[in-house]
Amino acid sequence: MTVDLQLEPKTKRAAGAPCCEPVVYPDVDREQAVRLAEVAKAIGDPIRLQLVDVLRKHAGKVCVCELVPLFDVSQSTLSHHLKKLRDAGIVDSERQGLWAYYYVLPGAIDELAAWLG
Amino acid sequence: MTVDLQLEPKTKRAAGAPCCEPVVYPDVDREQAVRLAEVAKAIGDPIRLQLVDVLRKHAGKVCVCELVPLFDVSQSTLSHHLKKLRDAGIVDSERQGLWAYYYVLPGAIDELAAWLG
DNA sequence: TTGCTGAATCGATGACCGTCGATCTGCAGC
DNA sequence: GCTGCAGATCGACGGTCATCGATTCAGCAA
Numbered sequence: 001m002t003v004d005l006q007l008e009p010k011t012k013r014a015a016g017a018p019c020c021e022p023v024v025y026p027d028v029d030r031e032q033a034v035r036l037a038e039v040a041k042a043i044g045d046p047i048r049l050q051l052v053d054v055l056r057k058h059a060g061k062v063c064v065c066e067l068v069p070l071f072d073v074s075q076s077t078l079s080h081h082l083k084k085l086r087d088a089g090i091v092d093s094e095r096q097g098l099w100a101y102y103y104v105l106p107g108a109i110d111e112l113a114a115w116l117g
Numbered sequence: 118m119t120v121d122l123q124l125e126p127k128t129k130r131a132a133g134a135p136c137c138e139p140v141v142y143p144d145v146d147r148e149q150a151v152r153l154a155e156v157a158k159a160i161g162d163p164i165r166l167q168l169v170d171v172l173r174k175h176a177g178k179v180c181v182c183e184l185v186p187l188f189d190v191s192q193s194t195l196s197h198h199l200k201k202l203r204d205a206g207i208v209d210s211e212r213q214g215l216w217a218y219y220y221v222l223p224g225a226i227d228e229l230a231a232w233l234g
Numbered sequence: 235t236t237g238c239t240g241a242a243t244c245g246a247t248g249a250c251c252g253t254c255g256a257t258c259t260g261c262a263g264c
Numbered sequence: 265g266c267t268g269c270a271g272a273t274c275g276a277c278g279g280t281c282a283t284c285g286a287t288t289c290a291g292c293a294a
Contacts, residue, residue, distance in 0.1 A: 033163040041161030046150040050143040116230035
């Protein structure tokens, strides 16, 4: 499957000014790359990645008070991570009385998974 | 498929000290999370994500001199991004004379894709 | 050897990130 | 009202990041 096609500079000479006019282009456009990178960056932290993992495995809503004792960071730090995930559109939250419940919005993760394909 | 199971605190009372002993655990362990997050972080930048995109679409080796004109950053910045990708084990490089060729090591991306499911 | 070229590295700069303790905001029960 | 709790926000801190121009290094060719 992996064709060992080699993209070489257009000229063999090392001296000529016009070495290589680009013949290779990205398949994802800039905007899409920005969006995908935003999602990837959001899970680019071990705690946030594990948070998403927990929330995905429980296909429902999880109380924050269940999440805090799982990680060795302060409550404010965890809240900060959850906000990052919310800002990236990976999760959303819902308050019920005193407690806050978080759940996964599959769209963002699915987009990234599709690109990684 | 998505069961709307709701994980609530173990006690209904808002006053009691032992509100919620954790019953939900991450499926990926800490080490695996660190590794996956490292890969995600590496593609958590639009330029690096597009770099990986280009290299993946060309299932071969691409000359750096082809990559530089595709992005609106200096040569040193692009070299820095390529190094980040190399450090994360996503790509590797090979020099041939004056030119350097980069190519994808599918392992890292595949790991992340597998977790994203 | 001398000169040029492609790519990596260096040093600096300004922005952002993860973390913490402290504080603030709502809600529940008294 | 008041008190206590869960969670979000604030302010500060040290560390890391993306970016640049300048420099260095290795290879090719007069």
